[in-house]
Amino acid sequence: MSRADRPIGVFDSGIGGLTVIHALRQLVPQEELIYLGDTARLPYGSKSHHTIERYTLQMGELLQRHDPKLIVIACNTASAHGLPALQAVSPCPVIGVIEPGAEAAASVPGPVGIIGTLATVGSAAYEAAIHRRDPAKVIHSVACPLLVPLAEEGWFDDPVTDSICRRYLNQLPYEVKTVVLGCTHYPTLLESLERSRPGTRWIDSGRVTAQAVDRLLQGRLGYRTAGARGSLRVQLTDASSRLKEVGSRFLEEELGDVEVVDI
C-alpha cells in the first residue's frame, strides 16, 4: 500500500476526540480513520504528567499496529503532556490539538482565554505554544473540571449547565473576546458557553486541528486515492452501551461497531 493510502490514527483519552473525527470526516472524507479511545482509564485530565505520558506512549504503540501515515492526538491533556515523548519514538509524524489551537489564538488581536481540564491548564502548554508565536500575548486560563462530566451527562440545553459555564467564564476578564475550547468535549457545550458569554469568538481546537491535518495531507503525506469515502474504525479500551450513545452524539453520526482492546 502506498503511504498516502494508509490510515490516519486518532487517539483520545475517551470519546471527546470523536468531535475531531467529525471535523476530519467533513474536511477529508476520503481518508481511512482509526479511532482509539482509552475509555478504561479516562479521564486523563486529573492525572499527573508522568502517568499521562506513559499512557500516551502505550496508545501510540497500539495505533502502530495499523501502520498509520499520521497520528493525531485528539486530546488536549495528552497533547499537553505526552506529545513530545510520542514524537520522539513514533515512526510516523504525530500532531496534537494544542499547536493548531495556539496558532489560531495567536493570530487574533487582543487577549485570549483558554478553558480546559485541570491537567491541560496546569501544564501551561497553550501559554507556551502561543508565546512562541507572540511573546507579548496576554493569556488567561481557567480550569473547568465539571464541563466534561456535564457533556457526558448530556445536559446540553439546561440552566444548570448555563450557570456552571457562567461561573467558569466569569473568571476571565471582561477584555477577553476570544476563548480557546481547550478540550475536545467542549464543542458539544458550545450553545451553553455562547449563552454564558455572548459576543465571544470561540476557537474549537478540534476543528483547527482537522485543518492542520488537511494541510499536512496536501503536502508530503498525500491524500488517500483509493476511494471516495474512507471508513471509520473505532477501538476503545472499555465499552459500555452508554459510551456508544454519548459517542454518537459527539460524532454527530451513528457510532457503528466498536472493538474493545484490553490494556
Added chain:
Amino acid sequence: MSRADRPIGVFDSGIGGLTVIHALRQLVPQEELIYLGDTARLPYGSKSHHTIERYTLQMGELLQRHDPKLIVIACNTASAHGLPALQAVSPCPVIGVIEPGAEAAASVPGPVGIIGTLATVGSAAYEAAIHRRDPAKVIHSVACPLLVPLAEEGWFDDPVTDSICRRYLNQLPYEVKTVVLGCTHYPTLLESLERSRPGTRWIDSGRVTAQAVDRLLQGRLGYRTAGARGSLRVQLTDASSRLKEVGSRFLEEELGDVEVVDI
C-alpha cells in the same frame, strides 16, 4: 506477628474511600490501615463490569503485599462488580460497602432510595442485597454521574450543587424517606443533599461498613493490641497536589505522605 496485629487493607478507585477511613479511624482507632486508591484509573463508575472486576483483582493483589488480616473494598462500584471475584482468590476475608448498606436499608420500614454512580446503579447490586433480606422491599435507584466531580471540585455550600442534587433526588417518589448514599464520595455532599430533600434519613454506606468491620474484629479477626493509635499508610496509583488537597477534605484530617505505586 499475630493475626490480630496485622493491618486492614482498604481500597477504592480513588480518594472517596477516605470517608470510610475516617469512619474506621473514629470507630477502631487502634487498627493499622493501608489505603490503596487507584487514582490513575479512576473513576470506575463509568467502566464496564469486566474492566472493574479486572482492576479490583489487581488492587487486591497489591494489598496482599502487606499481609492484611482483612480487605475492605471502600468503593461501591468495585463492591458491586469485583467483590465475588476477589473473595474467590483472596487469602484473607474481603468485605465491600454494599452488604452493610443493604443491611441497614432492609432494617428500616417503607420504600428506600439508592443513589450512586452509573455502574453501581446499573449493577442492581443494592437491589439484590436488599431483596435477599426482604424480598418485598420497594427500591428506587437513581444514577447521579455529576455528584463525584462536584464533590471533587469542592462546591459544597453552593446553589449549583443544590440544584443538581435536587434534580437527581426529585426522580425518587415522594414516599421514599430513606436514601442510601451508595457512593463513598457522597457523605461530603450531605448538607446539599439534606437541603434538597429535607426530612430524609440518609444511610452512609461507609459508616455502616466501619461498623461491620468493628463486628468482624470483635469476632474471629481480633482487635490489634500492639498500640493505642494505629498508623495510616496511603498509596495511590497516581498523585497530584490537588488529589492530596481533596483527599484531606474527605479524610477530615491532614493527608500525610502519599506513596505512588505504578500500575
